[in-house]
Amino acid sequence: MKKHNNYLKVMTDMFLIQLFWAFGIMGVMLIIGLVRLIFHMQENGQDNLYNSFFVVATFFVFVIGVMATYYLPHYVGLGVTRKNYFKGATLALVGLTVILPFIIWGTSVITELIIENVTSFSFREPNMDVSTEDSNFIGDIVEFLIVTPFVEPESNWVLAIGIFSLKILVYYLAGWLISAAFYKFSVIAGLGAIAISIVLLTVENVLLRSILSLPIPNRFAFLEVPEGIAIVALLLIPLGMFYLIRVLTKRVSIRM
Amino acid sequence: MTIKVKNLSLHYRNHTALHDINFALTEKKIYGLLGRNGAGKTSLLSILASFNEQSSGSLTINEKAPFENADIMQQVAFLYDKDYKDETDKIVSLLQDVQHYRPNFDMDYAEELVAKFKLPKDKAVKHFSKGMQSALNVIIGLAGRTPITIFDEVYLGMDAPSRDIFYKELLADQQEHPRMIILSTHLVSEMDYLFDDVLLLNNGKLLLHEEYDTLLAKGASITGSKEIVEEFVKDMEQINETQLGGTKSVMIYGTLREEEKQAAIAKGLEIAPLSLHELFVHLTEEEAE
Structure with a gap:
């Protein structure tokens, strides 16, 4: 009787289902892109799929991260330990962060080639720089969290893919962390987890901007640290989030 | 398999769900766990299935605490009145998912039960009626053939003919594949002939554990x-x-x-x-x- 490979099964299941959802989102975005193209809804060229998905990924991976907690009862009901679920879901997430940017990039390049060959449209350079600020503090933070540092894959594909992967990782973890806090405790703890996640994501974005030498809004300038420390902190933040999620779910009671 | 429960208690903030429970189950029998609503049946079974942890005392399966023990958890199946409202899979796909994680799962038997309960294969499980969802739980429990199988009021919503199929299949399959089955119920008069042993819980306390005939x-x-x-x-x-x-x-x-x-x-x-x-x-x- 095979008993100890349950986390690999969880990994495979979670990876495939989440990839399937990602394909669903990509399909929807392709359709939206085509509709905009056909009805000339964009005057200055067309955003490519990679750029569009880079923005949408913020919401998408956050939502599937939230759902990660709600898969736990399903797997415990099938006799999988919380630890094996955590291992499996973590490996699936790592797989997703590695594979998804490549798939999106590849799909984006192919669709761009097809569309540019059959139409006169060209794809514009994205403008995803958020360095300006106004008096709307909340709005600034939300904008800062949604529009994260971006690098064109054509300019430096390793860096671009790495940044996309990191974004998928931390936004997924934020969703997972928040839902784990809501699941284990109460609304107040859940709101606390939201606050912690906002802080961690903001710090992550500032550190990344600092490393990429991108402008940092003044109100976050105090978070700037030397590059070496920033790189270490950049990696420690997701590790810390993994740790918090494990602590929250390690002995959590399953709701029925 | 041996289940030993010693001085087991479970407390919530202002409520004692289980108080100083002691018993041992050692044989491959059908155990009837009886109790009125709120007696603590589900609380006890949820600890057995590692859904929850006790506040004090011990519960062991083969001398080991089941909570987070991969070997033990794989040998315990807990079927309860689960809500499948978000389950978009069809029944065969869902059963294949269960088969993936339950080493003794018998897919042929599961398919046979699907036919007996007349469950539709072309509908998403979320569109099943309450009784159909209960029948699905019964199928997962019976075809799973886990060494410890727990049915917690799993018949809810099932009509009389379906419950009759469940009881007959339970007895027949237990004869062919003996295991420890725990049936939690308050439908006592209808199910009493199924029990080899009876455990009676009331207000979080174990009133008795006896062989049915005794x-x-x-x-x-x-x-x-x-x-x-x-x-x-x-x-x-x-x-x-x-x-x-x-x-x-x-x-x-x-x-x-x-x-x-x-x-x-x-x-x-x-x-x-x-x-x-x-x-x-x-x-x-x-x-x-």
């Missing part, structure tokens, strides 16, 4: 003239009484010795056995008082 032998109703009945049962544990005119009937809990039976007959008293349903109702009633 338990039935412990209950009796003594009927006859009021004064003679009262004299006869005065030192016995009385769990219920009814009176009509000068005739009185008292239900007692405790084994009658042969000489006591003979004495009762000699005094013109009538001794009748009690059903499990009557014992359940009156033992839990008495405890509630």
Whole structure:
């Protein structure tokens, strides 16, 4: 009787289902892109799929991260330990962060080639720089969290893919962390987890901007640290989030 | 498999769900876990299935704590009144998912049960009626063939013919593939013939754990003239009484010795056995008082 490979099964299941959802989102975005193209809804060229998905990924991976907690009862009901679920879901997430940017990039390049060959449209350079600020503090933070540092894959594909992967990782973890806090405790703890996640994501974005030498809004300038420390902190933040999620779910009671 | 429960308690903030429970299950039998609503049945079973942890005491399966033990958890299946409202899969796909994680799962038997319960294969499970979802839980539990299979009021919403299929299949499959099955229920009169052993919970406490036949032998109703009945049962544990005119009937809990039976007959008293349903109702009633 095979008993100890349950986390690999969880990994495979979670990876495939989440990839399937990602394909669903990509399909929807392709359709939206085509509709905009056909009805000339964009005057200055067309955003490519990679750029569009880079923005949408913020919401998408956050939502599937939230759902990660709600898969736990399903797997415990099938006799999988919380630890094996955590291992499996973590490996699936790592797989997703590695594979998804490549798939999106590849799909984006192919669709761009097809569309540019059959139409006169060209794809514009994205403008995803958020360095300006106004008096709307909340709005600034939300904008800062949604529009994260971006690098064109054509300019430096390793860096671009790495940044996309990191974004998928931390936004997924934020969703997972928040839902784990809501699941284990109460609304107040859940709101606390939201606050912690906002802080961690903001710090992550500032550190990344600092490393990429991108402008940092003044109100976050105090978070700037030397590059070496920033790189270490950049990696420690997701590790810390993994740790918090494990602590929250390690002995959590399953709701029925 | 051996389940040992010692001084097990479960407390929530202002509520004690289980209080100092002790018992041991050692054989591949069908155990009936009886109790009124809120007696603590689901709390106890959720600890057994590692859904929850006890506040104090111990629960072991094969001398090991089941919580987060991969070997043990894989051998325990807990089927309860699960809501499938978000389940977009169709039944065969869902059963394949279960098969992936349950090493003893018999897909052919599962398909046979799907046909017997007349469950649609072309519908998403979320569109199943309540009774159909309950039948699905029954199929997962029976075809899973896990060494410890727990059915917690799994029949809810099932109509009488479907419940009948469940009971028949349970007995037949237990004969072919014996395992430890725990049936939690308050439908006592309908399911009593299934039980080999009975555990009775009330207000978070274990009232009794007996073999079914031994338990039935412990209950009796003594009927006859009021004064003679009262004299006869005065030192016995009385769990219920009814009176009509000068005739009185008292239900007692405790084994009658042969000489006591003979004495009762000699005094013109009538001794009748009690059903499990009557014992359940009156033992839990008495405890509630």
